[in-house]
Amino acid sequence: MSRATRAAFDEQVGRALGDATLQEVIRDGQDFMQVFHEQARGELDWPALLDQVEAVRSHTVENLDYYVDQFAANVEKRGGVVYFAATAQEARAHVLALARQRSAKLIVKAKSLLTEEIGLNAALEAAGIEVVETDLGEVIIQLAHEKPFHIVAPAIHKSLEQIRVLLSAAAGEELPADPAALTAFARRFLREKFFAADIGISGCNFGVASTGSVVLVTNEGNGRMTTTLPKTHVVVMGMERLVPDFESLEPILAVLPWMGGGTRMTSYVTAISGPRQAGDEDGPEELHVVIVDNGRSAILGGKYQKILNCIRCGACLDVCPVYRKIGGHAYGAAYSGPIGAVLTPLLDGFQHHPELPYASSLCGACSEICSARIPLADYLLELRADMVRLGSGSGAWQFGFRGFAETAVRPRVWDAAERLAGVVARPLTAGGAIRWAPGLPGLWTRTRDLPAVARQSFRRLWRRRPSDARDGEGTGGTRRLP
Amino acid sequence: MGRGRVERAAFLETLRRQLHRAPGPPASPVPRSPATQRTLDDQERLALFVARLQALGVMASVVPALEDAQAAIERLALDRGWLSISCAAPLRWPAIADRWKADPREAPFGLAEAELAVAETGTLLLTNHGPFRRGHSLLPPSIGLVVPRARIVTGFGDALRWIAAQGPELPACLSFITGPSNTADIASVQVVGVHGPGEVFVWVVANDEVEESSTDGPADAGRA
Numbered sequence: 001m002s003r004a005t006r007a008a009f010d011e012q013v014g015r016a017l018g019d020a021t022l023q024e025v026i027r028d029g030q031d032f033m034q035v036f037h038e039q040a041r042g043e044l045d046w047p048a049l050l051d052q053v054e055a056v057r058s059h060t061v062e063n064l065d066y067y068v069d070q071f072a073a074n075v076e077k078r079g080g081v082v083y084f085a086a087t088a089q090e091a092r093a094h095v096l097a098l099a100r101q102r103s104a105k106l107i108v109k110a111k112s113l114l115t116e117e118i119g120l121n122a123a124l125e126a127a128g129i130e131v132v133e134t135d136l137g138e139v140i141i142q143l144a145h146e147k148p149f150h151i152v153a154p155a156i157h158k159s160l161e162q163i164r165v166l167l168s169a170a171a172g173e174e175l176p177a178d179p180a181a182l183t184a185f186a187r188r189f190l191r192e193k194f195f196a197a198d199i200g201i202s203g204c205n206f207g208v209a210s211t212g213s214v215v216l217v218t219n220e221g222n223g224r225m226t227t228t229l230p231k232t233h234v235v236v237m238g239m240e241r242l243v244p245d246f247e248s249l250e251p252i253l254a255v256l257p258w259m260g261g262g263t264r265m266t267s268y269v270t271a272i273s274g275p276r277q278a279g280d281e282d283g284p285e286e287l288h289v290v291i292v293d294n295g296r297s298a299i300l301g302g303k304y305q306k307i308l309n310c311i312r313c314g315a316c317l318d319v320c321p322v323y324r325k326i327g328g329h330a331y332g333a334a335y336s337g338p339i340g341a342v343l344t345p346l347l348d349g350f351q352h353h354p355e356l357p358y359a360s361s362l363c364g365a366c367s368e369i370c371s372a373r374i375p376l377a378d379y380l381l382e383l384r385a386d387m388v389r390l391g392s393g394s395g396a397w398q399f400g401f402r403g404f405a406e407t408a409v410r411p412r413v414w415d416a417a418e419r420l421a422g423v424v425a426r427p428l429t430a431g432g433a434i435r436w437a438p439g440l441p442g443l444w445t446r447t448r449d450l451p452a453v454a455r456q457s458f459r460r461l462w463r464r465r466p467s468d469a470r471d472g473e474g475t476g477g478t479r480r481l482p
Numbered sequence: 483m484g485r486g487r488v489e490r491a492a493f494l495e496t497l498r499r500q501l502h503r504a505p506g507p508p509a510s511p512v513p514r515s516p517a518t519q520r521t522l523d524d525q526e527r528l529a530l531f532v533a534r535l536q537a538l539g540v541m542a543s544v545v546p547a548l549e550d551a552q553a554a555i556e557r558l559a560l561d562r563g564w565l566s567i568s569c570a571a572p573l574r575w576p577a578i579a580d581r582w583k584a585d586p587r588e589a590p591f592g593l594a595e596a597e598l599a600v601a602e603t604g605t606l607l608l609t610n611h612g613p614f615r616r617g618h619s620l621l622p623p624s625i626g627l628v629v630p631r632a633r634i635v636t637g638f639g640d641a642l643r644w645i646a647a648q649g650p651e652l653p654a655c656l657s658f659i660t661g662p663s664n665t666a667d668i669a670s671v672q673v674v675g676v677h678g679p680g681e682v683f684v685w686v687v688a689n690d691e692v693e694e695s696s697t698d699g700p701a702d703a704g705r706a
Contacts, residue, residue: 032670055513063508065497072490074650083486084493136676137667153667160669179671187676195587211650221620221663221678227655228616239497244512246646250639251515261666264534265603265638268678269658271645277654281584282615293493300500 009355012330017447022157026327029156033318036262037369044254052251054373057309060209060242064300064308067209067242068291074212078274080287088118091292095120095201095234098288099129102232104198108190110216110226111135112203113151113312114238114292116334117347120201132193134222136186143170149328151335152260152314157327190222200226200284204237205312206252207289210245213273214289217256219266227272233284235272239291240308246271252311255371259313295347304379307342309372316366316376322359331356338366338376342383350387357383396440411459418457425453515639522636527601528686531634534604538661539674540682544631551628551685552577555593558626558683562590568622569593570613586615592622592679596629598644599686602637605660606684607644611653619659624681627659631688 016022040046060067072082085091099107107129115121121131121142133142140155141148143166148154155163160177167182168175175185194200202223206215214235216223227233243249257266276283299308317323317337328336332353333344341356350357357380360366366376391398407413428434433449436442444450498505522530528544535542545551552575559567559581567578568586573595586592594614596606606627610616619625635641645656663678674680 029670052513052515059508059510059513062501063503065494065501065503065505066507068497069490069494077650078654082490084489086489086493086496134677135667136665140667155667156670163668179668180673182668183665183673183676190677210646211652213652213656219663220665220676222676224616224620224657225677228620239493246642247514247639248512250642253638253642263660265600265605265658265660267660267663269605269660271652271656272654273652273656274654277611279612280610280615280654281613282617283610283654291493293496297496297500300497301502302500 006355008332009330009359012332013326016327016330017325021159022327023325025157025159026324029150029153030318030324033262033315036258037315037318039262040255040258044258049251049254050371050373053255053311053371054309056243056248056251057311057372058306060244060248061240061300061305061308064240064242067244068239071207071209071212071242072289072291074210075274075287075289076212078212078287079277080212080274080289083288083290085290085292085294088292088294091118091236091290091294092120092123094290095236096123096127098232098234099124099199100127102198104129104232106130106132106193106197107199107201108132108134108193108197108226108230109138110200110202110218110223111138111154112201112236113148113334114203115201115236116148118236118292118294120236132190132197134190134194134226135218135220136183136222139186139190140166143167147329147332148334149336150314150317151312151337151339152317157329190225194225194229197230199232199234200230201234201236202226204235204241204289205256206249207237207242208244208246208249208271209242211273213246213271215249216268216270216272217253217260217266218268218270219261219263221268224268224270227270228283231284232286232288233272233275235287235289237289237291239293239296256311256313259315259318259369259371299346303382304342304346306372306374307339307346307379309374310339310343311371312339313371315369315371319365319369321361321363321365326359330359338380339374342374342376342379345383350383350390350392354387354392357387400440415457415459418459422453422455429453520636522601524631527634527636528631531599531601531604532686534601535661535684538604538682540604540661540684542684542686544686544688546688548628548687551687554685555626559591562624564590567591567593568615568618570615570618572613573628584613584615586617586621589622590624592618592620592625594619594625594627596627597633598641599629599634600636600638600641600658601634603660605638605641605658607641608657608659609653610655610657616655616657619657620678623675623679624683625679626683626685628685628687631686634686 075082083094124131133139137155140158140163149157164177171185204214205217257263275287316339320337323337331340335343341359345353345356360380362377364377407417428437429452432452435449437445532542556578566583566589567581568583568589574582583589594608597609598607608619662674662680662682663676664674665676666672
């Protein structure tokens with residue numbers, strides 16, 4: 001997992017804020033999806049559905065050892081091979097070994113956030129293997145050498161012209177600025193890759209424990225191509241992506257297509273149960289399933305456990321006011337938006353992603369929309385508290401909060417600080433606002449105005465209020481209402 | 483004990499330790515959804531299914547008998563100049579014997595029979611096994627799907643319960659298909675046919691003359 005430094009975070013935020021076209025694209029994308037959210041709520045008994053999703057996901061995660069074991073046993077019964085990877089490094093090494101054993105030269109991939117999380121493409125490419133993403137959005141960002149901007153729509157930030165230029169370079173000819181023509185080129189280009197590929201790698205939206213089935217939820221059909229044409233199919237999945245049985249998918253498949261793509265159902269839901277069976281005329285000859293922990297087990301049993309309930313619908317990104325401004329790349333990892341701000345530090349360590357829990361206004365829109373009822377805003381606040389407890393943050397940050405804590409409990413010191421602030425702020429104030437300030441306050445005024453310091457503080461006004469307003473104060477009696 | 487077994491045991495032990503769980507099944511049963519879907523009679527179910535298909539851009543027809551669907555396919559092949567149709571051998575008929583092809587890679591049209599259809603979502607469920615290849619409904623740019631009217635169920639949950647009722651020996655691939663392959667990854671403009679078929683035809687056979695498969699029909703798929 002890549003690690004975002006403060007400078008990289010600031011740079012990506014600055015870039016997003018300074019790009020008027022990007023701001024428009026993100027805003028339009030969010031507004032577009034919110035129309036579908038409303039439609040879904042009107043058509044279905046939404047609160048009941050979310051309760052059901054939460055119940056199924058919580059039950060599965062609370063009993064994850066049982067369902068992982070059952071799923072693995074059933075994959076094996078169907079002729080699949082299961083591998084357990086405790087770390088990203090183990091997962092990469094195993095897939096690489098599989099590829100080497102089969103002398104693979106070309107691998108096609110269906111969209112998988114987990115393979116992005118563990119950096120699988122880079123490891124395979126470093127070994128001289130050509131890796132071709134096949135989801136159209138993933139193709140575009142692979143050609144642009146970028147990370148996904150959105151967990152469902154990875155290339156949502158790219159304009160038609162940017163995509164035309166990227167695909168024209170791949171085609172070796174100038175393609176027209178027409179989505180249908182560009183898509184037709186992608187179909188031709190990728191179909192050759194599908195037919196030539198030695199291995200197909202997919203993620204797993206849901207693994208069905210009772211049958212060992214791998215369920216893929218897609219619109220384009222690249223998931224079906226990846227799991228049909230190459231001789232070897234490798235599934236790389238997070239260990240929490242299970243449901244007990246097919247019936248458990250009912251509420252999830254009622255919610256996910258609406259939240260992820262604004263439809264009642266995706267074009268394809270495909271359930272793979274083992275490699276091709278005796279007598280089957282197509283399908284892969286081998287199925288390998290790599291079940292990955294990579295930090296997930298450390299979340300189990302703790303106060304953040306419900307984050308593993310996520311069904312990756314992307315709805316939290318579509319309502320987040322911070323994502324709306326900073327976009328997906330600032331999160332510096334496979335997962336962006338509120339889910340990324342919580343999940344990435346938990347999987348990879350707070351110390352490597354100290355900005356992410358603060359990339360939120362704590363407005364609670366993410367918690368409200370979440371398909372699995374994950375309390376994302378509460379988790380973001382809790383993460384901040386954990387980071388402080390662990391001593392995260394710069395010396396100035398720690399000093400500042402310690403100073404605030406000392407001042408806030410001493411009325412005289414507080415009064416003095418208020419007066420000092422008024423004196424210091426006066427020369428910086430113009431037109432009722434402070435538009436520039438040196439040092440730490442400058443971090444604020446770089447992007448926003450700071451309101452001028454009031455002539456009188458609230459505490460002074462409180463002390464000077466008319467005497468009749470003070471009646472009843474401190475008596476423990478009934479307060480007089482206005 | 484092989485290395486794989488050791489890894490598996492250690493992996494599962496980590497999960498148990500974190501969850502403070504003893505080995506064994508969950509203490510509580512799998513939560514089940516209360517029935518929320520509407521109740522439809524046969525006519526309403528058919529009407530909803532066709533309406534949903536049309537909204538998805540699928541060319542849907544209700545025909546009295548299987549022969550009518552076959553005749554429609556023959557006319558379509560003639561009109562479009564399709565020289566080959568990829569289809570599993572058990573579904574073929576003699577009138578266009580020169581056009582049948584097992585390999586769907588180069589065929590302009592693929593034909594398959596659906597095991598089940600879902601009215602509320604306009605979805606068809608295909609079971610891919612033996613000669614019923616995944617590729618027939620995936621690789622050609624146009625596909626046709628035939629489903630007997632009696633196999634239309636109301637909600638997606640009915641189809642999931644039907645799968646659950648089949649037991650552990652499922653076909654290697656089950657494909658739910660809802661309209662054409664599509665994407666909006668370029669400038670949020672909807673385009674069909676990005677990888678799979680861009681054109682989908684559905685024939686609902688009203689009097690169920692498509693040969694019954696060996697599996698239980700949707701009559702057994704309802705919620706208990």
